[in-house]
Each structure stands twice: as structure tokens, then as C-alpha cells.
Amino acid sequence: xxxxxxxxxxxxxxxxxxxxxxxxxxxxxxxxxxxxxxxxxxxxxxxxxxxxxxxxxxxxxxxxxxxxxxxxxxxxxxxxxxxxxxxxxxxxxxxxxxxxxxxxxxxxxxxxxxxxxxxxxxxxxxxxxxxxxxxxxxxxxxxxxxxxxxxxxxxxxxxxxxxxxxxxxxxxxxxxxxxxxxxxxxxxxxxxxxxxxxxxxxxxxxxxxxxxxxxxxxxxxxxxxxxxxxxxxxxxxxxxxxxxxxxxxxxxxxx
Ligand SMILES: NC(=O)c1ccc[n+]([C@@H]2O[C@H](COP(=O)([O-])OP(=O)(O)OC[C@H]3O[C@@H](n4cnc5c(N)ncnc54)[C@H](O)[C@@H]3O)[C@@H](O)[C@H]2O)c1
Numbered sequence: 001x002x003x004x005x006x007x008x009x010x011x012x013x014x015x016x017x018x019x020x021x022x023x024x025x026x027x028x029x030x031x032x033x034x035x036x037x038x039x040x041x042x043x044x045x046x047x048x049x050x051x052x053x054x055x056x057x058x059x060x061x062x063x064x065x066x067x068x069x070x071x072x073x074x075x076x077x078x079x080x081x082x083x084x085x086x087x088x089x090x091x092x093x094x095x096x097x098x099x100x101x102x103x104x105x106x107x108x109x110x111x112x113x114x115x116x117x118x119x120x121x122x123x124x125x126x127x128x129x130x131x132x133x134x135x136x137x138x139x140x141x142x143x144x145x146x147x148x149x150x151x152x153x154x155x156x157x158x159x160x161x162x163x164x165x166x167x168x169x170x171x172x173x174x175x176x177x178x179x180x181x182x183x184x185x186x187x188x189x190x191x192x193x194x195x196x197x198x199x200x201x202x203x204x205x206x207x208x209x210x211x212x213x214x215x216x217x218x219x220x221x222x223x224x225x226x227x228x229x230x231x232x233x234x235x236x237x238x239x240x241x242x243x244x245x246x247x248x249x250x251x252x253x254x255x
Contacts, residue, residue, distance in 0.1 A: 001029060001030075001031070002029060002031065003031050005031050006030070006032075008032045008033075008081040008229075009032065009074075009077040009079045009080060009081050010033070010035070010082035010229065011035045011037060011069060011082070011084070011119075011123065012027070012035070012084045013037045013086050013119060014087030014138075015034070015037065015047065015084075016043045017038075017189065017190055019086060019221045019222065020087065021047065022218035022219045023086070023221070024051055024053070025050075026222035026226050027082070027084075027222075028051035028052065030230070032081075033052070035053055035054045035055075036048055036054070037056050037058035037060065037087070038057075038058065039059060054073075056068065056072050060111065061115055062118075066115070066119055069122070070119075079130060080126035080133065081130070081133055082134050082136075082229045083119060083134075083135045084138075084225055085115070085116045085137045086138040087111065087115060088112045088115075088138060089107075089111045089112065090108075090191050091104065091107070094151045094153045094154050095151060100152050104153065105153040107153075108151075108157055109157050112154065112158065113161060116161050117164065119137075120137070120168055124172065127172075128175055128177060130176075131176045134178045134230075135168070135180070136180055136182050136225050136228045137161050137165045137179070138161070139158045139161040139165065140184060141185045141248055142158055143155070143162040143181070143183055143240075144162070145247070147206075149202055149205060149206070162181045162183070165179050165238070166238045166240070168238075169238025170237075170238050173238070178233070179237060179238065180233075180236060180239045180241050181240055182224060182225060183240055183241060183242045183243065184244065185215075185216055185243065186216065187216040188215040210250075211249070211253045211254060215245075220243065224241060224243045
């Protein structure tokens, strides 16, 4: 048990699986009270009990539910110090622009981008009142690099998350509110496994571009999020925080 987040209250969306779940556990290990917002009612309460936090059923595309999520953190635990706006989807119907219809495009924009707007809009007023806060929004390495194996709405949504985070970080820098974008490389989570289960060739094509030659683990993302959430990163805001096994720095990778 550490103390790096002692006394802090954190909201984590998408906290029932993958990167979000690993971060919920890491935050709790470091002393934070964690409020999880997710759709997964089967696991949400159990995970909240495990970490001594709270679970709120929350569809991150719904403004009232998002507002209620952050209000729960304030009412139950007294503040909103950290927001990890992380819930996201990567459905197979989002593919090349030639094959992706408008419904698939809109669904991904709602869950991946509009949700981050709603969460930041809900969190920032609490943080301004406190004079401090740290927001971490999950973007992706595809926000800074193009892929021939396209998921057009996903990439566009993550580009939006990245530029929104940067702008908010600049706007609120003098009021003590830091906003950073986490840009993971490919991470071994249900989201990625589902995407590649049907297409091994696609997975292999991705892996060849990672200098480290492997996918990241959720715990490796959680450690980066912990750093951005804690006061250790006090001079870091509006940042593109790439945690990608070297992908974005590589031109040729080792054999
Ligand atoms: N896994 C990767 O390779 C990778 C790479 C870069 C970025 N990311 C991003 O990281 C984030 C987390 O991804 P993951 O791989 O851990 O995914 P995951 O599928 O393991 O977990 C996503 C969680 O979000 C929840 N969720 C989905 N839609 C929701 C909604 N409308 N409202 C509330 N909760 C909802 C799910 O129930 C689930 O618990 C996503 O934003 C994803 O785009 C993932």
C-alpha cells in the first residue's frame, strides 16, 4: 500500500475492464477513494467493494448520468481531485471509410469523444472550486499516427480527445487544473483481443511496428496514469503522453 494518492478522490470511467480496471486498482493501492462509472453492473459493485470505492451505473454518452457520476464522488467522498476519462469502444463495424456507415461513425464518436467532453464539463467546475485537479483523457497512439488497417471513426475520435485535452490543459493551467492525454500503444485488453480475434493477420501487422515486439499490459498504462494523476507530474499539462513501447518513435523496428 502506497500513499501517492492519499486523500484524493478519483473518478474512473470504463473502470470495469482493461486499462480502466488496472487503474482503479493502482489508484486504490496508492490511497485514493475511487468512483467507477461503467455499464457493467455485473462486475461494477464487486470491483468497487474490492477497492473500498463506489460504483455508479453510467453511460458516458448521457449528460445526466455523467453529471450524477461526478456528483456522487463529491457527495460520498468530499471532492473530485482526479478524473480518468477512459471508457471507449472499438467495434468491428468501424473500419475503412469505404465500409463504415454513418451509424457506426456516430456511435464511436459518441462513446469515445462526446463522452470526454461531457466528463470534462462535469469535472472541471469541481476542480476550479478546489483550485486543483488532474484530468487524464484516454486517446491513443492512432491520434498521432496513421494506420493502413483503418478504423476511421476511432482514429478521428482519438484525435479529437487529444486536441480537446491539449486545449483544456492550456485554458485552465493557471487555475491549478491539469489536463493530459494518455496515448497508449496497443494494449493486451478485451478491447484489443476482440478486435484481433477474428483477424490474426491484422494483429501480426500491428505487432511488427512495435519496437518492443509485444503489446503493452494494462498495468503498464495504470502506472503512467498514476504518475499523471499524482502531484509528481505537477509541471505536466496539455501533454501528449505516449506510452507505446516505442511505436511513435520508430521508423525501422528490430527483427
Ligand atoms: N486496448 C488498446 O490497445 C488501446 C489502445 C489505445 C487506446 N485504448 C483506449 O483505452 C480505453 C480503454 O480501453 P480498454 O482496452 O481497456 O477497453 P475494455 O473494452 O477492456 O474496457 C472498456 C470499458 O469501458 C466500458 N464502456 C464501454 N462503453 C461505455 C459507455 N457507453 N459508458 C460507460 N462505460 C462504457 C466497458 O464496459 C468496459 O468496462 C479506451 O478509450 C480505448 O479506446 C485502448
